[in-house]
């Protein structure tokens with residue numbers, strides 16, 4: 423079956439952060455929102471049908487995560503990432519950001535150092551700082567149009583004794599799908615310096631065609647024992663509002679400790695619709711996802727071609743994964759503040775501000791391309807009208 427990703431779906435008035443809060447977050451009702459990472463794309467019928475079927479039952483009582491919930495995750499990891507996991511390794515979390523915060527609370531003490539690679543998804547900073555832990559950063563660097571990890575700097579930072587490192591794999595916002603060599607080096611350095619590795623793989627299903635995601639814990643048994651992997655169908659299938667994700671912990675001691683923490687703080691349940699949607703997504707979602715990836719890659723290419731032709735001063739990078747693209751406006755010659763004002767007040771396009779991702783985000787913006795191509799065109803036309 424062929425899916426239609428060109429459909430325009432009005433979202434205003436649904437309590438939707440992206441469209442109903444443009445005034446609050448972007449400073450104007452008429453700003454086209456190309457920011458927060460959900461998709462302006464219909465969730466597939468096999469998910470809505472499963473949800474409706476559950477709704478048909480007249481009682482929504484207490485529930486538990488069934489065997490089928492766990493098995494659907496096991497099958498998806500095997501089918502999409504050739505990663506053989508045991509259902510026993512899976513812990514529920516009500517969202518990944520919440521999960522990262524729980525992991526930090528559980529595996530570090532106040533004042534401990536936590537290492538992240540910048541620029542990166544802003545909540546990585548927040549979960550560390552709001553929990554009273556100390557941030558240590560390992561900045562990525564550019565070679566040509568590709569961001570790379572700086573392993574010398576990483577080793578120096580690991581010598582400072584961080585208890586935990588969080589990576590974004592694939593990386594939000596720079597769009598790298600880290601390759602096995604890069605991931606092995608990070609994981610082995612973490613092992614060498616006794617630093618627990620958390621791999622946030624929420625974007626793992628959203629690689630561009632031709633790029634393959636590597637779950638870092640798949641690289642070796644030893645690495646698996648020192649790695650905690652965060653996954654979810656929420657980005658892939660546009661289910662962010664259901665707050666249902668899985669944290670995969672092969673190491674039995676770490677898992678027992680985390681499960682006890684989640685149990686004691688009563689974070690083990692989530693909501694029944696999240697479980698139903700996850701199962702449907704992971705059971706029937708492969709074909710839809712492959713068509714979506716092609717469509718998103720088309721949006722990425724469209725955006726790159728448009729900018730190269732009409733506003734070549736806006737630089738893009740090698741884009742291997744995620745529907746979020748990193749744009750660099752430096753060559754236009756504005757200060758970051760002038761740029762933000764021009765984008766919001768003149769172009770009336772709302773991106774995620776690059777500086778929220780770290781100092782390297784000066785003069786950069788993140789655009790969300792998970793929308794019908796017509797919306798991408800509209801955003802780019804608005805840019806070309808002012809630059």
Ligand SMILES: Cc1ncc(COP(=O)(O)O)c(C=O)c1O
Pocket residue numbers: 459516517518519520543590594622624654656662665667
């Ligand atoms: C790297 C990364 N982790 C986590 C999240 C959010 O996860 P959740 O909505 O499950 O908290 C996002 C959303 O964009 C993300 O990019």
